Amino acid sequence: MKPTDLRGILQYIPRFREKTFVIAIDGAIVTDENFANILLDIAVLRSLNIRVAIVHGAAGQIRVLAEEQGVKASDLDGAGITDAETLKLALTAANRLTHEILEGLSANDLRAVTTNGIVAHPLGIIQGVDHLFTGKVERVDVELFQNLLGQGIVPVVPPLGFDGDGKTYRVNSDHVAVALADALKAAKLIFITTSDGLFHQGQLIRQILVGDLDQILAQRKNEILPEILSKATYAAAACRAGVPRVHVINGRVDEGLLAEVFSNEGIGTLVYANEYQQIRRALKKDIRSLMLLTKQGVASDELVKRPRGSFEKSVGDYYLFEIDKNPVACVALHVYPEVNKGELAFLYVSPSHENQGIGRKLIQFAESKARELGLSELIALSTQAFNYFMSKCGFAEGTPDDLPAARREKYDQSGRKSKVLVKKLK
Numbered sequence: 001m002k003p004t005d006l007r008g009i010l011q012y013i014p015r016f017r018e019k020t021f022v023i024a025i026d027g028a029i030v031t032d033e034n035f036a037n038i039l040l041d042i043a044v045l046r047s048l049n050i051r052v053a054i055v056h057g058a059a060g061q062i063r064v065l066a067e068e069q070g071v072k073a074s075d076l077d078g079a080g081i082t083d084a085e086t087l088k089l090a091l092t093a094a095n096r097l098t099h100e101i102l103e104g105l106s107a108n109d110l111r112a113v114t115t116n117g118i119v120a121h122p123l124g125i126i127q128g129v130d131h132l133f134t135g136k137v138e139r140v141d142v143e144l145f146q147n148l149l150g151q152g153i154v155p156v157v158p159p160l161g162f163d164g165d166g167k168t169y170r171v172n173s174d175h176v177a178v179a180l181a182d183a184l185k186a187a188k189l190i191f192i193t194t195s196d197g198l199f200h201q202g203q204l205i206r207q208i209l210v211g212d213l214d215q216i217l218a219q220r221k222n223e224i225l226p227e228i229l230s231k232a233t234y235a236a237a238a239c240r241a242g243v244p245r246v247h248v249i250n251g252r253v254d255e256g257l258l259a260e261v262f263s264n265e266g267i268g269t270l271v272y273a274n275e276y277q278q279i280r281r282a283l284k285k286d287i288r289s290l291m292l293l294t295k296q297g298v299a300s301d302e303l304v305k306r307p308r309g310s311f312e313k314s315v316g317d318y319y320l321f322e323i324d325k326n327p328v329a330c331v332a333l334h335v336y337p338e339v340n341k342g343e344l345a346f347l348y349v350s351p352s353h354e355n356q357g358i359g360r361k362l363i364q365f366a367e368s369k370a371r372e373l374g375l376s377e378l379i380a381l382s383t384q385a386f387n388y389f390m391s392k393c394g395f396a397e398g399t400p401d402d403l404p405a406a407r408r409e410k411y412d413q414s415g416r417k418s419k420v421l422v423k424k425l426k
C-alpha cells in the first residue's frame with residue numbers, strides 16, 4: 001500500500017481520531033532537509049484529528065554551539081553532568097530549535113506553543129557524582145497539555161525542565177518524551193531519529209514485544225548499537241508505562257512518518273506492549289485485502305492466482321492473521337467431505353512478518369479446525385515451501401494419489417507439479 005493512498009489511510013481514521021501521538025524528534029532531524037516533509041506529515045495527522053505533541057532533542061546543536069564558542073560541553077544529551085556553561089548552551093540551542101519547529105508548523109498552518117509544562121528536579125548525586133543542572137522529570141502538567149491539545153494546538157516541548165523555584169534543568173529528550181506519552185496516555189510514541197530503527201546483532205528489528213526487548217536489554221545489551229541504546233531503553237520504558245505502541249523511525253526517509261502510521265509494513269521498528277494478534281475468518285469485504293496481501297506470492301508463483309469469483313464462492317474457507325487489525329498472513333482450509341480430508345491452502349505470510357512463527361500458528365490453527373471437523377487427513381500442495389511443511393510442521397511427502405478425485409483433476413490440469421504433502425490426523 002502506498003502511504004499516500006487515501007483509501008488505505010481511511011481504515012485507520014476511526015482508530016486514531018482524537019488519540020494523542022507524542023512525536024520525539026532528534027535535533028539532527030530538525031535541521032535535516034527532510035524535516036519539511038515531516039512537518040507536512042504532521043499536518044496530515046492533525047487534519048485527521050490526531051492530537052500531536054512534539055518533543056525535540058538538541059544534542060547536535062549543543063555540540064556545534066560549544067565548538068563555535070570554543071567551550072567544552074560537559075554533556076550533550078542530558079544524561080550526564082550538565083555544568084552551568086553547558087546549561088547555557090542547552091538553553092540557547094534548545095530555544096533556537098523550538099523556534100525553528102514553531103516556524104515550520106506555522107508554515108503548515110498549524111497552531112503551536114512551547115510550554116513550561118515539564119516539571120523537573122535535579123537528577124542529584126549518583127554514586128558520589130553531582131549531576132548539577134541535569135534534571136529528571138518530576139511530573140507533567142497534564143491539564144496544561146490536555147487544554148492545548150483539546151484546542152488543536154501542537155505543544156512543542158524542549159529538552160528542558162522547570163522547577164517551582166524558577167530554575168531550569170537540562171533533561172534528556174527521550175526521557176521527556178516517555179514521561180509526556182505516559183502522562184497524556186498517548187496511543188503512540190514515535191521517535192524520529194537518524195537511524196533506520198532499532199538493530200539487534202546487526203539486523204533491523206521490524207517489531208518486537210516489549211518483554212523480548214526487555215530481555216535483550218537485561219541480558220545482551222552489548223548486542224544493541226550504542227547510539228540507539230537510549231531509544232531502545234526508553235521505548236521499552238514507555239511500553240511498560242502503558243504506551244501501547246512505540247515506533248523508532250528514520251527521519252531522513254520521505255513519507256516515513258505516514259508510512260509508519262498508515263501501513264502494515266512500516267519503515268522502522270515497532271515496540272508493542274501487548275500482542276493484538278488474532279486469526280479470524282475472512283468476510284466478503286476482506287477479499288480485496290486477501291488479494292493485496294498475497295499479490296507478491298502470486299507473482300513469484302508461490303501461490304496460484306485465484307480470480308475474485310473463486311474467493312467469493314468459498315470466502316468462509318479463508319482466514320486472516322491480523323496484528324493491530326492489519327492483515328499480515330492468511331490461510332485457507334478447503335474441506336472434501338466425500339473423502340473426509342481437508343486441504344490447507346493459500347498459506348502466505350507477508351515478507352515483513354516472516355520467521356516469527358506466524359506460518360506455524362496458521363498451520364496449527366487449520367489443523368485444529370480440521371480435527372474439530374473430524375477430518376482424517378490434511379493435505380497441502382506446495383511448489384516452494386514443501387521443506388517447511390515437512391521439517392517444521394510434521395507433514396510427510398505424499399503423491400497425487402492422495403488427492404481427492406476432484407482436486408486431482410485440477411492438479412493434473414494446472415501443470416504446476418506441486419509436491420503433495422500429507423498429515424494424518426487420526
Ligand SMILES: CC(C)(COP(=O)(O)OP(=O)(O)OC[C@H]1O[C@@H](n2cnc3c(N)ncnc32)[C@H](O)[C@@H]1OP(=O)(O)O)[C@@H](O)C(=O)NCCC(=O)NCCS
Pocket residue numbers: 297302303344345346347348349350353354355356357358359360361380381382383384385386387388392
Ligand atoms: C513458507 C511460509 C508460510 C513460512 O512462514 P513463516 O511465518 O515465515 O514461518 P515460521 O516463522 O513459522 O517458520 C520459520 C522457519 O521456517 C523456515 N522456512 C521458511 N520458509 C521456508 C521454506 N520455503 N522452506 C524451508 N524452510 C522454510 C525458516 O527458515 C525458519 O526456520 P527456523 O525456525 O529454523 O529459523 C512463508 O515464508 C510464505 O508465506 N511463503 C510463501 C508462500 C508459500 O510458499 N506458501 C505455501 C503454499 S500453500
